[in-house]
Amino acid sequence: MNHSRGHIQPWIALVGLIALSALPLDAADPTRLLIREGPVGWGLVALMAAAIVAAIRAGRSLAAAILLALAAHGGAAMAIGLLPSLAGHTGSGFWALVLTSWLLVWALVTELSEWPRRPGLPGLVLSLLIPFLFGIWLLILWQIVVVVFQVPFVLIPPPSAIGARIATSLPILAADFRQTFFKSVVAGYAIGCGAGFLVAILVDRVSFLKRGLLPIGNLVSALPIVGIAPIMVMWFGFDWPSKAAVVVVSTFFPMLVNTVTGLSASQPISRDLMRTYAATYWQTLFKLRLPEAMPFVFNALKINSTLALIAAIVAEFFGTPIVGMGFRISTEVGRMNIDMVWAEIAVAALAGSAFYGVVALAERAATFWHPSFRT
Amino acid sequence: MTGEGTSGTAKEAPAIKIAGLSLVFNTNDGPVQALSDIDLEVKRGEFVSFIGPSGCGKTTLLRVIADLEQPTGGSITVNGVSPEEARLARAYGYVFQAAALYPWRTIAKNIALPLEIMGLTRAECDKRVADNLALVDLAGFERKYPWQLSGGMQQRASIARALAVEPELLLMDEPFGALDEIVRDHLNEKLLRLWDRTQKTVVFVTHSIPEAVFLSTKIVVMSPRPGRVTDVIECGFPRHRTLDIRETPEFLAIAARVRAGLRAGHSYED
Structure with a gap:
């Protein structure tokens, strides 16, 4: 890394620091300045100044990173704290504060991205810290913009309102999550992926199935969820089995196609080797073709992990007992409780990411030998 | 396993016996004569090399012995039985051009x-x-x-x-083709020691003349279009030879004969 190359963000932040010190926070009250907000105000200005100096003078040091993190998030906390008293008449000083904080965190993320990759726990923390900062700042800017411009609640509620709703609705969210995830998704995912995998082995073995069943499977995969969900309710009733059935239908085909492809992924030389050993079909399957197919199988498992959640939630729009994430979303939209909808969306996003992450970790462990994971 | 039942007669049979063997591949561009009228006998304990330019069918011939390709004419026995029976009896070990490790x-x-x-x-x-x-x-x-x-x-x-x-029989398809000269020399010597010690029969495909002459008791020179045997050369070097013999006149004489055989097979093309 080129150590002498300076970054421009601290210099712009310096300009921002001067602006936020001199410009009014409140458009309606030109005398209201940050440095007159008591010790917190001028303390923050001093902290930001120190962080900027550290970033310019001692880039890539832990001290500079800590100062930048403190200053940026202190600035963000100050801005959010000032919001209620300024909404609708924010001054240029306020925007200078937001922009300067944002520039400082940008400088911080730039610094962190250039740190050398480290093994073990510090490396893991660092690799999680950068996306975490991105996410936090998305929420901070969302909060500020929505409050300052007084965006109607039904369009986008501020993250603080969604957070508050999550905190007060934990039992409902937990019940919905249990219904949708632990019943519909888990059962449907297991059955859909398992059946896709087994049928793929059968299709691979029996050539008329390969030519007859695969095109029909293709047809099934093109069926719209909104079309089959009501039919599954007819077949399997209102409760979770009908949702699990929709998940089975949506996850079956990706697994089938990927596994069929994976089963023919082995090299001719590897198959010849098995032939010279006079290996049986099953020996060749278990010792060569299935291991070789694992990257494809995990690809399907990853695709299906997010697909299954989406399918289960959408399926709940079409007749369901009075619990479940999709049920909650469809009814709370009708009652204009948009914060509850967003709370369910947040839970779904977290659950989907965690599910995907677990599958991706299992993939790393199972296909450590693949060129994309080798160490 | 058929290997158990036939092992009594197999002991006396030659390791490989090929008579009038031919193989035609049906490709999209029409039939291709890969092997034409091959006659060959490999006795037990011999080290036989197939040498020839690319496309002469030396690998295909080895694959026929290993029952990885089916001949379209002629006869072949491995240990006195058909190649398929020999394969099912696990009568041979096969080393491919690439390591093919999982x-x-x-x-x-x-x-x-x-x-x-x-x-x-x-x-x-x-x-x-x-x-x-x-x-x-x-x-x-x-x-x-x-x-x-x-x-x-x-x-x-x-x-x-x-x-x-x-295995009694080791089939090796250009096993050292992708390696550098120094490693190849080293592995050639090791292979020779191994063959000397274990008394195995080895069939070895190569396109390197020094390698073939150094290793073999018998060199089968092949030429392409159609793949056929143009010369069979016996080498009488002692079993405990070292790389030094490559400088001797006898070695160079045999190498010259192999080269002449290869050139003869090629001459009609130019």
């Missing part, structure tokens, strides 16, 4: 692969793996994965895997 198995597990398929006991597996790793100088690399080793080490591991089956 990347999800450690070196030890790769060598144990054929033994697992044969259903050997765990103890017997472990013993054969250790013995054969030592034989190819790979002791200590049991727990490494193939991609962590150099190309030469991978190819040695694949030879250990073929030897672990303890």
